Amino acid sequence: MITIRYFNIFKIIIIFFLVFTVKELRCQQLNPGDGIRLTLYNISDKVSGDYYVQADGKILLPYLGEVRTQNMDFKTIKNEITSEFRSYYQNVDISVQPLYKISVLGEVKKPALYYVTGVEKFSDVIALAGGETQDADLNSVYLIRNNAKIAVDARKIFKDGKSIDDVGLQSGDKIYVPRHWWVSVRNTSVLVSVGTLIVAVLSLRLH
16 A cells, blocks of 8 residues: 555656656747847837847847847746836737747758747658658757757657647757658669769770
8 A cells, every 4th residue: 555655656657757757848939149029009109020039049129129038038028028118008918929040951942040939740840841851750859959869759749730849849959850761872873883884884985
């Protein structure tokens, strides 16, 4: 009985730890280079737009000036910005979305740095980069975070329709889509064949 009781307590601790970890991943801070997408409805002033966190950890916004983001999660930043703008405008609807920088590299058609809000599906991020190439190996996709590799089952994630928040993507992550191993072998074989042909042609000319 004692063993079972301790086992149940252990399970509760593990579940609590997992839930807490997921919440942390979804409650990210904005780092320099990240930003916000600000939209104000029912006003004539041109305030809406994308604004980015500077190296000093501040965002420069119309009418508000510099807004501090350091050591603050996005929810806190959003509430502060919303509250400040509502003190300037009456009957205004405000939307504040985060813009996290994510790189998509490897076997995609447009490898580059992209900004995501956190609600996109993982497949949407690959689509931003033009989609995978015909040589892409979706079974071997991985994230690069702080120089560490994290394996990702992209094919299953696509099938399940998981969002980047479900996957636990973080600001600054790099999604790397490798190519199938047999593509390199194929290309090597082609080069060897071409090299052999060139050698044969040169030999004929010399004789």
